[in-house]
Amino acid sequence: MMFGLPLILSVMVLLMAQEKYAQSISQGVEEFSLTLLQHVSIETERENRNFMISPFSVWSLLVLLLEGSDGETLYQLYQTLRINIGNVRELRQFYSERNQLLNTKTSEVEVATLHAILTDHRLPIEHNYKNVMMTTYKVQPVEVDFSDPATALKINELVRRFSRGLIPYTILPNDIYGAKMFLLSALFFKGQWKFPFNKTLTREEPFFSESGEVIGKIPMMVQEANFAYVSNIEGLDGYVLELPYGTQDRLAMLVVLPKRGFKLSTVANNLKTLGLRPILQKLAAFRNRDTEDNEVEVMMPKFITTTDFTLKGTLIKMGIRDLFDDSTANLSRISSGLFANLIVHSTKIIVDEQGTTAAAVTEASLVNKATPPKFQLNRPFQYMIVEKATGLMLFAGQFRNPKVV
Numbered sequence: 001m002m003f004g005l006p007l008i009l010s011v012m013v014l015l016m017a018q019e020k021y022a023q024s025i026s027q028g029v030e031e032f033s034l035t036l037l038q039h040v041s042i043e044t045e046r047e048n049r050n051f052m053i054s055p056f057s058v059w060s061l062l063v064l065l066l067e068g069s070d071g072e073t074l075y076q077l078y079q080t081l082r083i084n085i086g087n088v089r090e091l092r093q094f095y096s097e098r099n100q101l102l103n104t105k106t107s108e109v110e111v112a113t114l115h116a117i118l119t120d121h122r123l124p125i126e127h128n129y130k131n132v133m134m135t136t137y138k139v140q141p142v143e144v145d146f147s148d149p150a151t152a153l154k155i156n157e158l159v160r161r162f163s164r165g166l167i168p169y170t171i172l173p174n175d176i177y178g179a180k181m182f183l184l185s186a187l188f189f190k191g192q193w194k195f196p197f198n199k200t201l202t203r204e205e206p207f208f209s210e211s212g213e214v215i216g217k218i219p220m221m222v223q224e225a226n227f228a229y230v231s232n233i234e235g236l237d238g239y240v241l242e243l244p245y246g247t248q249d250r251l252a253m254l255v256v257l258p259k260r261g262f263k264l265s266t267v268a269n270n271l272k273t274l275g276l277r278p279i280l281q282k283l284a285a286f287r288n289r290d291t292e293d294n295e296v297e298v299m300m301p302k303f304i305t306t307t308d309f310t311l312k313g314t315l316i317k318m319g320i321r322d323l324f325d326d327s328t329a330n331l332s333r334i335s336s337g338l339f340a341n342l343i344v345h346s347t348k349i350i351v352d353e354q355g356t357t358a359a360a361v362t363e364a365s366l367v368n369k370a371t372p373p374k375f376q377l378n379r380p381f382q383y384m385i386v387e388k389a390t391g392l393m394l395f396a397g398q399f400r401n402p403k404v405v
Contacts, residue, residue, distance in 0.1 A: 022090075022093075022094055022097075024084050025091060026391065026392075027082070029055075029081075029082070029393075030275060030276055030277075030391060030393065031272075031275075032055065032059050032080065032081050032082050033055030033056065033059065033396070034055075034268075034275070035318060036053065036055050036058060036318070037053065037055060037268055037396045038265075038269055039317060039318060040314065041264060041265045041268040041382075042268075044398065045263070045264065045265045045400075048400060049400070049401055050303070050305045050397065050400060050401055051305065051309075051397055051398055052348075052349045052395055052397030053395070053397065054185075054187040054345070054347055054395050054396075055395075055396055056393060057186060057187040057345070057394075058311065058343075058345060059081060060099075060185060061185035062077060063081065063091070063095060064115060064117060064137060064139060064183075065183070065323065066078065067088075067132055069332075069334075072322050072330065073329055073330040073331065076319055076320050076321060076323070077323070079319055080315070080318050095136075095137065096136065098390070098392060101390070101392075102187075102387070102392075106246065108245065108247065108248070109192070109245050109251060110188070110189070111187070111188065111251075112162070113187050114162045114185070114186040114188070116139070116158065116183070116185075117133070117139060117181070117182075117183060118143075118144050118146075118155070118181065118182045119143055119180065119181050119182075119334070119338060120143070120145075120146060120179070120338075121143040121144055123180065123335040123336065124335060125143060125334055125335050126334060126335060129335075146179040147178065149173040152171055152172060152173040152176060155176075155182070155184065158184075159184070159186060159346065162186055163186065163348070164188065164190075166188075166348045166350075167186075167306075167347075170308070171344060176341070179341040179342060180326075180339055180340075181338050181341060183342070183343045187347075190356070191356050191357075191385075192245060192355040193243060193244075193245060193354065193355045194244040194245060194246060194247065194249060195227070195243075197221040197223045198222075198353070201223065202222065203219070204220070205218065205219075205299070205378060207379065210263055210264070212379075215402060215403060216402050218303070219301065220299050220378070221298075221302055221352075221353055222297075222299050223297075224295045224297045225295065225298070227241055227243065227375075228241075228283045228287050229241045229242065229375065230282040233279060233282060235273065235274050236271065236279070237258060237262040237270055238256045238257055238259055238262065238270075238382075239256070240255070240257075240279055240282075242283050243255065243298075245355065245356070250387060251385065252385070252388055253383050253384070254279065254283075255300075255375075255377065256271070256381060256382040256383070257375065257379075258382075264381070264398050268398075271382075276384075276386065280386075280388060284388075296374075296375055297373065299378065301377060301399065302351060303349075303350075304350050305347075305397060307346070307397075308345075309345040309346075310342060310345075312324055312342065312343055315343065323340045325339060356385070380398065380399065381399055383396070383397055383399070
């Protein structure tokens with residue numbers, strides 16, 4: 001019994017330290033995700049096109065490279081990924097716990113992750129790195145011949161099977177010919193709305209640009225249900241609506257509709273400064289004070305968005321420079337002479353009356369409770385699919401042009 005109290009105290013201190021590390025890494029993931037979202041938003045605004053990205057998928061892939069890097073390359077990865085701890089064991093534990101949390105399959109929600117590391121067969125992978133990848137990250141690094149066209153076919157088949165056919169191909173043989181390293185990360189999500197839309201109510205409606213001009217018409221889903229929303233988040237310049245998935249209510253799509261006169265890129269920049277936590281806290285507070293008189297009228301487009309990104313340029317802007325330079329890249333813990341030629345990020349999202357499958361001139365009126373508040377997504381909006389308890393952002397995108405798939 002004499003050793004009981006010291007042992008309990010030691011366990012408590014250990015658990016508190018682990019929680020502190022987890023919170024720090026979680027905050028870093030959020031900061032990286034929102035920064036990536038902001039960069040992509042700026043890039044796509046010029047082309048007036050829709051996009052969707054999976055920030056956590058990109059972050060996870062770069063962690064695998066962090067494990068194999070050293071020197072300035074390692075430092076740049078730590079800085080850009082916002083990892084503020086030096087204990088790699090805590091990072092590995094966080095990665096493992098989050099992936100266990102995400103990889104789930106029920107009748108209502110399915111989430112699955114895929115990571116692939118392929119290197120030039122003439123540059124053998126270090127045994128220690130391969131062992132860490134397989135035991136800790138459940139990833140099998142593969143040595144391939146990038147000059148063989150069959151390699152591209154194998155990669156595309158892997159992606160096609162994993163994405164349930166949503167993404168039929170992601171690269172061409174010329175994309176990887178002569179490469180030293182190819183990196184792939186994918187996240188598959190399929191969710192049924194907690195409150196499905198009635199197909200018979202879907203109708204063609206005009207969709208407006210940020211300047212108020214009609215771009216075209218698009219099928220709009222309509223319903224009234226007990227949705228949580230917030231309209232008074234200081235510094236966001238937008239309204240937020242929560243569309244939950246499944247009866248467990250663990251995952252949700254958060255839709256952000258900019259206030260009149262504000263652009264999506266402005267909202268994305270504000271969100272980077274504000275963070276997700278204030279939004280999630282306000283939504284939770286709304287649900288806690290929920291009353292029977294809480295119906296919201298939602299009008300939301302059915303849409304499909306396919307996005308193919310080569311993230312090299314974006315990541316360089318965010319601070320990861322040496323990784324892509326054959327003269328400065330230090331991936332010595334993976335193999336000598338390696339540098340990243342290509343990081344491909346392919347996504348697809350399908351939003352319809354039943355839910356979401358992903359491998360988002362009327363101002364919202366959210367004050368008068370005499371009639372149901374209206375949340376009409378008939379102009380450019382942003383969406384994020386998040387795990388509410390942890391704030392983990394699985395997907396994020398913007399829908400601004402119904403003429404673009």
